Amino acid sequence: MSKAKTHTKLGTDLALTRYVGLASSLPLEVADSWASLDLGVRRGGRGGLRAYAGALDLSTVSGRENLGQALILRLLTPLGSLTHLGHPEFGSRLVEVIGELNDATTRNRARLYTLEALAREPRIQQPVVDLAVEISQDQTDVIRISFSVLPIDDDDPLALTLEVTL
Numbered sequence: 001m002s003k004a005k006t007h008t009k010l011g012t013d014l015a016l017t018r019y020v021g022l023a024s025s026l027p028l029e030v031a032d033s034w035a036s037l038d039l040g041v042r043r044g045g046r047g048g049l050r051a052y053a054g055a056l057d058l059s060t061v062s063g064r065e066n067l068g069q070a071l072i073l074r075l076l077t078p079l080g081s082l083t084h085l086g087h088p089e090f091g092s093r094l095v096e097v098i099g100e101l102n103d104a105t106t107r108n109r110a111r112l113y114t115l116e117a118l119a120r121e122p123r124i125q126q127p128v129v130d131l132a133v134e135i136s137q138d139q140t141d142v143i144r145i146s147f148s149v150l151p152i153d154d155d156d157p158l159a160l161t162l163e164v165t166l
Contacts, residue, residue: 074117074121094164102143124152128148130146132147146160
């Protein structure tokens with residue numbers, strides 16, 4: 001008998017990435033390089049306000065989608081950059097590989113920095129299910145970081161892919 005899936009522990013937040021996932025073991029999120037983040041929008045007029053044609057409002061993500069977004073944002077945020085907000089352990093050291101050669105040493109460092117960041121995420125089970133850091137086939141200055149994690153109280157892996165331009 002599998003554990004009941006409890007997505008309420010994964011939280012709700014503003015939609016900051018333009019990608020949303022579906023419950024599946026296939027890749028759910030793809031944030032291409034460092035310039036792919038933006039606030040998500042949806043049709044407006046909720047909350048009792050009358051909508052006019054084309055009204056937009058901020059959107060939110062919950063559960064697995066929120067966790068996927070949070071993991072991408074954790075990896076894209078330089079470690080320690082939120083210290084002044086009381087979150088000194090949030091972020092990753094992935095920015096340290098930018099400007100480096102796309103060689104085995106750099107990819108191994110990216111792997112280490114990804115594992116370090118994911119180890120600090122309280123909403124996922126440890127260890128990480130799968131992690132691959134590979135050269136992007138069409139761009140030699142890009143590494144593709146693909147990983148799968150198990151959200152807490154969930155037996156269905158969440159798979160994510162992030163591309164980092166060196």
